[in-house]
Amino acid sequence: xxxxxxxxxxxxxxxxxxxxxxxxxxxxxxxxxxxxxxxxxxxxxxxxxxxxxxxxxxxxxxxxxxxxxxxxxxxxxxxxxxxxxxxxxxxxxxxxxxxxxxxxxxxxxxxxxxxxxxxxxxxxxxxxxxxxxxxxxxxxxxxxxxxxxxxxxxxxxxxxxxxxxxxxxxxxxxxxxxxxxxxxxxxxxxxxxxxxxxxxxxxxxxxxxxxxxxxxxxxxxxxxxxxxxxxxxxxxxxxxxxxxxxxxxxxxxxxxxxxxxxxxxxxxxxxxxxxxxxxxxxxxxxxxxxxxxxxxxxxxxxxxxxxxxxxxxxxxxxxxxxxxxxxxxxxxxxxxxxxxxxxxxxxxxxxxxxxxxxxxxxxxxxxxxxxxxxxxxxxxxxxxxxxxxxxxxxxxxxxxxxxxxxxxxxxxxxxxxxxxxxxxxxxxxxxxxxxxxxxxxxxxxxxxxxxxxxxxxxxx
Amino acid sequence: xxxxxxxxxxxxxxxxxxxxxxxxxxxxxxxxxxxxxxxxxxxxxxxxxxxxxxxxxxxxxxxxxxxxxxxxxxxxxxxxxxxxxxxxxxxxxxxxxxxxxxxxxxxxxxxxxxxxxxxxxxxxxxxxxxxxxxxxxxxxxxxxxxxxxxxxxxxxxxxxxxxxxxxxxxxxxxxxxxxxxxxxxxxxxxxxxxxxxx
Numbered sequence: 001x002x003x004x005x006x007x008x009x010x011x012x013x014x015x016x017x018x019x020x021x022x023x024x025x026x027x028x029x030x031x032x033x034x035x036x037x038x039x040x041x042x043x044x045x046x047x048x049x050x051x052x053x054x055x056x057x058x059x060x061x062x063x064x065x066x067x068x069x070x071x072x073x074x075x076x077x078x079x080x081x082x083x084x085x086x087x088x089x090x091x092x093x094x095x096x097x098x099x100x101x102x103x104x105x106x107x108x109x110x111x112x113x114x115x116x117x118x119x120x121x122x123x124x125x126x127x128x129x130x131x132x133x134x135x136x137x138x139x140x141x142x143x144x145x146x147x148x149x150x151x152x153x154x155x156x157x158x159x160x161x162x163x164x165x166x167x168x169x170x171x172x173x174x175x176x177x178x179x180x181x182x183x184x185x186x187x188x189x190x191x192x193x194x195x196x197x198x199x200x201x202x203x204x205x206x207x208x209x210x211x212x213x214x215x216x217x218x219x220x221x222x223x224x225x226x227x228x229x230x231x232x233x234x235x236x237x238x239x240x241x242x243x244x245x246x247x248x249x250x251x252x253x254x255x256x257x258x259x260x261x262x263x264x265x266x267x268x269x270x271x272x273x274x275x276x277x278x279x280x281x282x283x284x285x286x287x288x289x290x291x292x293x294x295x296x297x298x299x300x301x302x303x304x305x306x307x308x309x310x311x312x313x314x315x316x317x318x319x320x321x322x323x324x325x326x327x328x329x330x331x332x333x334x335x336x337x338x339x340x341x342x343x344x345x346x347x348x349x350x351x352x353x354x355x356x357x358x359x360x361x362x363x364x365x366x367x368x369x370x371x372x373x374x375x376x377x378x379x380x381x382x383x384x385x386x387x388x389x390x391x392x393x394x395x396x397x398x399x400x401x402x403x404x405x406x407x408x409x410x411x412x413x414x415x416x417x418x419x420x421x422x423x424x425x426x427x428x429x430x431x432x433x434x435x436x437x438x439x440x441x442x443x444x445x446x447x448x449x450x451x452x453x454x455x456x457x458x459x460x
Numbered sequence: 461x462x463x464x465x466x467x468x469x470x471x472x473x474x475x476x477x478x479x480x481x482x483x484x485x486x487x488x489x490x491x492x493x494x495x496x497x498x499x500x501x502x503x504x505x506x507x508x509x510x511x512x513x514x515x516x517x518x519x520x521x522x523x524x525x526x527x528x529x530x531x532x533x534x535x536x537x538x539x540x541x542x543x544x545x546x547x548x549x550x551x552x553x554x555x556x557x558x559x560x561x562x563x564x565x566x567x568x569x570x571x572x573x574x575x576x577x578x579x580x581x582x583x584x585x586x587x588x589x590x591x592x593x594x595x596x597x598x599x600x601x602x603x604x605x606x607x608x609x610x611x612x613x614x615x616x617x618x619x620x621x622x623x624x625x626x627x628x629x630x631x632x633x634x635x636x637x638x639x640x641x642x643x644x645x646x647x648x649x650x651x652x653x654x655x656x657x658x
Contacts, residue, residue, distance in 0.1 A: 069658070073494050084596030086586040090557050097593065 028459045029135050030433060031105035032062065037076040040432040040459075045320040046403050047433070047459060048202045049395065052322040052359075055196070056309030059267070061145035061171035061184060062137055065309025068172075071139070077102045082141070098141035105138040113206070113437075113455040120448030129156025143171040147190075164258055165190055181267040181308045193265055193275040194255045194297050194330045197357040197366045201256075204395065205425045206439045206455045209256070210409040215349075216374045216385035217250030220416040222409065250376030250385075251336030253349050261292070270306035273299045281334040281349075289346050293334025301326040304359060320397055322359040329354045338377055345382060347375035353389070367392030387413040401429040420444045434458040482646035483620040486628065490614040490637070492656040497634050498614030500533040502600040503654070504607035505618070506627040506639065507582075513605050515539040519576060522587070522597060524552045529587060529597030533633070535607045541578045542599060544587075546571050553590045560601055561585030584631055600631050630654055 028047030033040055040047055043054030050058065056065040064070035083097030112130040117123060131154050137147040146168050154160035167188030172180060191201065200208045210222040261279025268274070274297070281293035304324025305312025312322055330353055335346040353370030373386040393407040405425035412418045422442040429435045437455035492498045519541040523530045525548060536542060546552045546569055554575065555565035560583030566575040568591060579585070579601045589595040600607075606626075608616040621644045628640040635656035644650055 069494075081594045083593035084586075084588055086557070086588060086596055087593055089586070090588065094590070094593065 028107075028109055028433070029105075029137050030107045030460050031135070031137060033433075034103065035077045035101070035105065035138065036064075036074050038074075041319070041400070044432075045395075045397065046204060046401075046427050046429050046435060049204050049403075050202055051319045052305040052312060052324075053309060053319060056305065056307065059184075059265070059273075059307060060181065060309065061139065061143065061169045062147075063139055063143070063145065063171065068142055071142075079139075079141070098144065100140060101138045105136050107135045107137075107459060109133045109135065109457070109459040111455065111457045113453055115451065115453050117451045118449070131155055143173075143175070145169045145171060163189075179268070181270075183264065183266045185262065185264050187262050189258050189260045190263065191256055192259055192277050192279065192295055192332075193263065194277075194295055194332060194351075195328075195355055195368060197326070197328065197355050198368060198391065198393065199256060203393075204403060204405050204427045204437070205407060205423050206437050206453050207421075207423050207441055209391065209407075210411065210419075210421060211368055211370065211389055211391040212256035213254035214387075214389060214411050214419075215251060215253045215372070216387055216413045216416070217252045217376060220413065220419050222411070222419060222421055223254075250374050251338060251347050251349055253334075253336060253374065255295075255330075255332055255351055259293070267307045270308050270310055271301045273297075273301075273307045279334075281336055289335060289337040291335040291346055293332065293349070295330065295332040295334075297328055297330040299326055299328035318362070318397070318400070320359075320364075321361060323361070324357075324359050326357045327354070328356070345375075345377060347377065347382065348384070349374050362397040364395040365392070385414055385416075387411055403427045417445065433460060482623050484623060484644040484647055485649045486618040486621060486642065486644065486652060487649050488616055488652040488654065490610050490616070490630065490632075490654045490656060492614070492632075492635060495614075497632065497656065499610055499612045500531075500598075500633065501610040501614070501616075501654075501656070502533060502535045502602070502607060502631040503610065503616050503618065504535060504600075504602040504629055504631070505604045505621065506629045507603040508624075508626065511604070513537060513603075519543045521545060522599075523547050524554075524589070524595070527592050527595060529589075529595055531597070531609070533598045533600065533609055535600040535602055535609060535631075536579055537605050538582055538601055538603050539578065539580050540601075541576050543574045543576045545574045551591055552595075554587055555590060556585045556587050556599075558583070558585040561587070561599065598633060602629075628652060630656075632656055 028040065028044065043050055043057055045051055064074050079099035079102050081097065081099050083095060085097060087094050087097040110130055110132050113128045115128055116125040132152045133149065134152055135149045139145045147165055149165040150163045151161055167186045167190045169184060169186035171184050173183040173185060195212060198209050198211055200212055203209060208223050213223045259279035261277060263275065263277040265273065265275040277295045279293050301307055302325045304322040332349065332351040334349045336349055338345055338347050351370055351372045353368055355366065355368030357364065357366035368391060370389040372389060373384055375382050375384050389411045391407060391409040393405065396404045398404055405427065407423040409421045410418065420443065423439065425437055425439040427435055427437050435457050437457065439453045441451050443449055488503065490498050490501045515537060520534060520536050521543050522534055523545045527548065534542065544554045544566060549571055551568050551570055553568040557563060560581045561579060564577050566577065569575060579599055582601050582603050584598055584600045587597045587599060606618050606621050608618045610616045623644050623646040625641065625643050628642045630637045635658060637654040637656050640652050642650060642652060
């Protein structure tokens with residue numbers, strides 16, 4: 001018995017160390033606070049929602065926006081050089097010099113909460129089991145960045161531990177030839193940059209964005225909780241659904257699923273941003289079809305701080321104020337392998353949409369419209385289900401530590417009921433890295449159903 | 461008596477030849493946005509037309525200790541020999557990709573061995589070790605013996621400069637600064653301040 005305990009303990013420690021060593025990324029990353037010796041609020045309105053500066057920092061490969069010198073000036077944690085700067089002049093007769101972070105840039109985010117739910121027949125209430133994420137992110141010398149993120153356990157369950165993101169990003173490629181910020185390329189597993197205005201990993205609500213997770217394969221339901229990207233996970237989350245029937249089998253695809261592949265992005269003339277991606281499809285789940293998925297996004301920002309972090313000087317002391325209007329269009333096309341129904345098939349997925357983000361004083365209003373179409377496997381044939389999707393969300397900074405959120409979401413899948421959801425939320429920052437969220441979800445189709453959530457969230 | 465008078469005269473002549481009777485000092489400060497770059501900046505009087513200076517008979521020394529070149533920045537007069545000592549228990553190599561150092565490669569050598577190089581071209585040369593890529597140092601070869609290297613605060617002193625008007629130049633590993641025209645009086649100090657920019 002003693003030996004079993006020792007082996008179990010050693011196994012757990014080994015697993016934990018492997019997870020720890022193999023990870024690192026960007027939703028609320030205290031490792032950056034340590035690196036630059038600055039508050040979370042330099043980059044976050046309330047984590048994980050980014051300020052315009054934080055967004056520019058993220059897009060620039062976790063480097064201080066602007067001149068590369070800014071990164072060096074603001075870095076307090078000196079990196080370990082892997083080659084003298086002068087080796088650049090020796091290239092190609094030597095390896096180009098790089099660096100690694102001086103300290104291990106590891107961060108943790110822990111979440112838990114309390115839920116009360118009533119379906120009209122009876123109520124339940126429960127303290128929710130905790131979720132622990134680890135994120136490591138940073139730079140490996142000039143213009144090389146990385147992110148590794150993992151869930152060490154999910155709602156108290158070690159079986160749902162997973163590596164969610166790991167990618168290497170090459171920043172400002174061909175900077176001598178191309179303008180600054182013109183080309184970034186990342187490889188690995190990441191969240192496609194399709195709808196950055198409404199990312200589950202940078203939003204304040206406890207409920208996921210249906211806009212990013214809904215597919216007709218889920219039937220006439222939205223995923224309720226926070227989603228972490230994988231098709232399997234979406235399926236697990238679907239257990240929270242009020243109604244569980246789906247009309248047919250199909251890809252449970254969300255545009256914010258983690259994807260394995262390569263993505264190019266860049267900023268042209270400060271205010272135009274493009275993203276082009278080429279990925280496996282199917283999220284984390286191994287997809288063994290030959291087809292690859294592709295996507296694009298183009299966005300333009302009027303006023304405020306430009307995408308590259310320049311301009312936008314405000315007389316206000318509030319770094320979330322960025323009077324501006326940004327407009328984006330995006331599209332995704334791919335095939336998902338499915339073995340169910342009457343035989344294995346590659347099922348087509350298509351999305352095309354537009355989104356916007358409008359900052360006006362303490363208010364940030366953003367939203368999007370999307371037209372989608374998924375092939376589903378019926379009993380005897382493949383059927384295509386088209387749908388329209390819409391959402392709008394308002395975030396209002398009442399105090400720097402209190403933010404009100406109201407979101408409306410709607411999906412109209414052909415041949416199924418229209419789905420609605422209203423999500424009011426109040427986010428309270430107890431400290432820059434500790435917050436509470438109060439939230440409910442209102443389903444106009446089901447007035448008897450009510451749910452109230454209290455989220456507890458801290459990062460270090 | 462006559463012999464000793466002659467000898468005294470010769471000695472006095474030599475003394476005045478090597479030590480200017482009238483000489484001033486330049487004291488100054490170099491400021492940089494990132495303060496760590498205030499250190500190891502070479503401040504020197506640029507070429508003086510017609511003037512020739514004797515090369516030091518003793519070589520300058522750059523050591524390699526604890527996987528670091530010491531000093532990191534070494535200014536020398538054109539024509540000076542620099543001895544590169546290896547004080548580490550590991551092999552080191554010294555090479556430079558720069559023309560100012562004739563793209564020299566002194567090879568790889570063990571502890572306590574010294575290899576030398578005469579630097580006879582004005583300019584700056586980076587020195588690297590291909591065994592330890594993080595090692596980096598600079599030899600700054602200047603055309604007058606009036607030079608100094610800044611300390612951590614960016615302060616420097618150049619002593620015993622004959623009176624006159626000169627151009628004060630600056631070399632930095634990362635930044636630049638505009639040269640200063642400066643008048644050195646027969647005695648006393650002249651103060652100057654540089655702002656490093658990209």
